Amino acid sequence: MNSPGSDAVSYISPEKCGAVLTCNTGRNTASQRKILSIMFPRGKDSRCSDSFIASMHQLKIVHMQMHQPMCILNVFLSPPQSLLSVHDAVAQRDFEPTLPPIPDDVLEEDDNSVKIVSLIKTKEPLGATIKRDESTGAIVVARIMRGGAADKSGLIHEGDELKEVNGVSLEYKKPKEILPLLVSRASPGQIFCFSLFVRTLFDYDPKDDPTIPCKEAALAFKRGDVIQIVSKEEDTWWQACRHGNGNTWAGLIPSQQLQERSSSSAVDLTATTLTRSLKQQNTTETSGMRRSFRLGRRGSRARMAAQARRRSAGMDSLVRTPTYVEVVPYHRNPLDPHRLVVLVGPSSVGVNELKRRLLISDPERYSVTVPHTTREKRRQEKDGVDYHFVSFPVFEEDILNHRFIEYGRYRGHYYGTNLDSVLKMMAEGKVCLLDVHPNKIKHVYTFEFKPYVVFVKPPRIEELRLTRRRAKFICDEEEKKPEEDFEDMIGLAESMESRYGHLFDKVIVNGDIATAFRELRADLDELEKAEVHWIPAEWICSSPTRSHSDFTGWI
Numbered sequence: 181m182n183s184p185g186s187d188a189v190s191y192i193s194p195e196k197c198g199a200v201l202t203c204n205t206g207r208n209t210a211s212q213r214k215i216l217s218i219m220f221p222r223g224k225d226s227r228c229s230d231s232f233i234a235s236m237h238q239l240k241i242v243h244m245q246m247h248q249p250m251c252i253l254n255v256f257l258s259p260p261q262s263l264l265s266v267h268d269a270v271a272q273r274d275f276e277p278t279l280p281p282i283p284d285d286v287l288e289e290d291d292n293s294v295k296i297v298s299l300i301k302t303k304e305p306l307g308a309t310i311k312r313d314e315s316t317g318a319i320v321v322a323r324i325m326r327g328g329a330a331d332k333s334g335l336i337h338e339g340d341e342l343k344e345v346n347g348v349s350l351e352y353k354k355p356k357e358i359l360p361l362l363v364s365r366a367s368p369g370q371i372f373c374f375s376l377f378v379r380t381l382f383d384y385d386p387k388d389d390p391t392i393p394c395k396e397a398a399l400a401f402k403r404g405d406v407i408q409i410v411s412k413e414e415d416t417w418w419q420a421c422r423h424g425n426g427n428t429w430a431g432l433i434p435s436q437q438l439q440e441r442s443s444s445s446a447v448d449l450t451a452t453t454l455t456r457s458l459k460q461q462n463t464t465e466t467s468g469m470r471r472s473f474r475l476g477r478r479g480s481r482a483r484m485a486a487q488a489r490r491r492s493a494g495m496d497s498l499v500r501t502p503t504y505v506e507v508v509p510y511h512r513n514p515l516d517p518h519r520l521v522v523l524v525g526p527s528s529v530g531v532n533e534l535k536r537r538l539l540i541s542d543p544e545r546y547s548v549t550v551p552h553t554t555r556e557k558r559r560q561e562k563d564g565v566d567y568h569f570v571s572f573p574v575f576e577e578d579i580l581n582h583r584f585i586e587y588g589r590y591r592g593h594y595y596g597t598n599l600d601s602v603l604k605m606m607a608e609g610k611v612c613l614l615d616v617h618p619n620k621i622k623h624v625y626t627f628e629f630k631p632y633v634v635f636v637k638p639p640r641i642e643e644l645r646l647t648r649r650r651a652k653f654i655c656d657e658e659e660k661k662p663e664e665d666f667e668d669m670i671g672l673a674e675s676m677e678s679r680y681g682h683l684f685d686k687v688i689v690n691g692d693i694a695t696a697f698r699e700l701r702a703d704l705d706e707l708e709k710a711e712v713h714w715i716p717a718e719w720i721c722s723s724p725t726r727s728h729s730d731f732t733g734w735i
């Protein structure tokens with residue numbers, strides 16, 4: 181089995197990834213390794229190619245016949261021990277083919293050890309990215325993708341020089357001409373040494389990314405997708421697989437650091453724009469914040485201006501580029517309370533309208549909380565139905581115990597949404613709909629409530645004008661025109677998204693109300709049916725009384 185000049189020849193045919201043939205000279209240190217040939221099968225059905233071409237020293241081509249079946253060993257190799265043990269097993273038997281002699285002059289010419297690697301694959305690409313070595317001009321392996329054929333074989337390493345693919349010399353070829361052959365797909369059920377599930381907080385399309393080293397080896401995703409990160413070895417590019425798809429991929433994605441860096445200029449721009457627009461506006465205090473909340477949902481202009489200043493100075497720890505949030509699977513037992521549905525959005529965007537439609541569409545399923553108040557009960561009102569009527573001391577004790585999601589004073593009396601009223605609805609088996617400013621989400625951002633946060637976003641201004649023509653907008657200032665309200669709404673939506681976007685599970689654009697409602701309803705139906713809910717990992721160690729000043733699960 182051994183060929184002249186080599187001390188190990190192994191055929192390995194893991195069932196899924198095809199066969200691997202190696203021949204090395206015994207001087208196989210990382211610095212000396214050279215890949216001389218990589219062979220892909222030509223026949224659609226053939227797992228083992230019937231011919232094997234080895235290019236020696238860029239010049240010499242050695243042809244060799246292979247017969248099926250080759251040695252079938254269901255082994256994934258991790259060098260060097262397993263390679264040697266497989267070699268020992270293989271070497272006991274007389275397998276076809278035998279390697280032809282390696283020409284003497286080849287070995288004499290070069291001090292480097294010679295390794296011939298043939299990866300005979302099914303549909304799998306090699307699973308590596310390449311680059312041109314600037315000093316030598318050689319094509320070298322830049323990285324090995326986790327779970328790909330190259331990784332599983334354990335025979336190809338970063339820095340190896342690539343001479344030939346499928347019998348075609350790579351000399352004078354540009355990396356982009358070779359790249360399509362080297363994309364990685366991992367086998368379903370592949371076990372990775374490193375594994376972390378994240379929900380993505382931004383859309384990523386490698387086609388639009390000029391910095392990606394290899395577009396074909398990248399993984400595209402949409403905001404909200406759950407992906408499995410399998411390697412974080414590099415600072416700039418991580419490797420990840422799509423989750424929930426049998427045909428999983430291990431592809432490159434921008435690391436958190438890279439994404440934050442590339443978006444930081446955009447965030448700065450948003451902060452500057454917001455500061456500028458605050459300066460221009462006279463009515464920011466009320467125009468953008470949720471109008472329907474009577475109890476302090478509106479932020480003061482001064483506070484918003486200070487926030488914008490802090491943000492532009494980079495001092496607001498909550499303003500972070502949305503990247504990835506670590507998630508864990510939660511299997512909802514049918515007897516478990518429903519997740520709390522939190523609807524957020526700028527004032528007048530249509531949150532109440534959507535909530536109203538949900539309640540009408542299925543009153544048995546959806547419900548809203550009953551607020552607490554310290555004011556006197558009126559004759560026609562029912563305690564626990566219209567309001568929970570409580571005394572001042574009780575209300576204030578609950579404030580001190582952080583039991584209010586939001587509260588405020590109106591005409592000398594307190595009004596507020598108490599956590600207990602939410603829990604009561606949930607305990608009754610209802611899907612509780614909560615409508616708050618996004619800065620209040622933190623009060624329910626726990627495993628106990630498992631909030632599913634829907635951000636209702638305005639469409640582009642043209643569509644806003646068109647769809648809201650007949651809607652009544654209550655301007656906060658007499659002289660204010662609806663057009664200004666539209667601009668405020670869009671501006672506020674943008675700043676909400678950049679500030680709290682990492683908390684949003686779903687974004688609904690409310691252009692046409694019927695379409696937006698259908699989308700929301702369908703999404704909530706899907707949530708109801710979902711076997712697995714991917715929830716933030718931080719909830720697992722959170723408690724209802726914990727302070728939520730930061731979101732540690734956000735990686």
Ligand SMILES: Nc1ncnc2c1ncn2[C@@H]1O[C@H](COP(=O)(O)OP(=O)(O)OP(=O)(O)O)[C@@H](O)[C@H]1O
Nearest residue numbers: 470471472527528529530531532533647651691693
């Ligand atoms: N897609 C839409 N097309 C046309 N009109 C809409 C649409 N969405 C909402 N509206 C109308 O816009 C007005 C404001 O909507 P809504 O009260 O639901 O806003 P909101 O987000 O709850 O604001 P606020 O919290 O300030 O009350 C209502 O008259 C509503 O019927």
